[in-house]
Amino acid sequence: MTEKQRAAHRARIQAALDSITPEEDAVLTKAALEDPDTVLITELSKRKPGRPVADITKTPVSIRLSPDVLDYFRSGGPGWQSRIDEALREAAGLKKHA
Incomplete structure (x- = not known):
């Protein structure tokens, strides 16, 4: 369209x-x-259809990563950004989200 x-x-x-x-x-x-x-419907969002609704929203940022680090996380398929988030949380000693 x-x-x-x-x-x-x-x-x-x-x-x-x-x-x-x-x-x-x-x-x-x-x-x-x-x-x-x-x-x-109590709240409208601009999320794409089919995308899960997170209990905890994340803040979009721009970050520079080494190509090999990015390739490593992307090679795991969808969810690579969440895996980076999990690795950073672990490195920072933060609790995992439920």
Whole structure:
């Protein structure tokens, strides 16, 4: 989907949302809250679909590593950044996250 198509899609969604009256919104909200299959979304995030939600969020940083160190951790496949984090926690004498 191109950016132009995404923008048009967002505009259609916004127009549909804007067309709902407060009364209609109240009826829809009541029905959704009474539906046992409804999952309340209390916080929206920009995470990618399928990515796990961490109990403890990490801070993105830029760090320079030796190529052989980076190759070593990346050779283990997905999760290489977490393995670097674990190695640094161990080296610093910090407890592992649950």
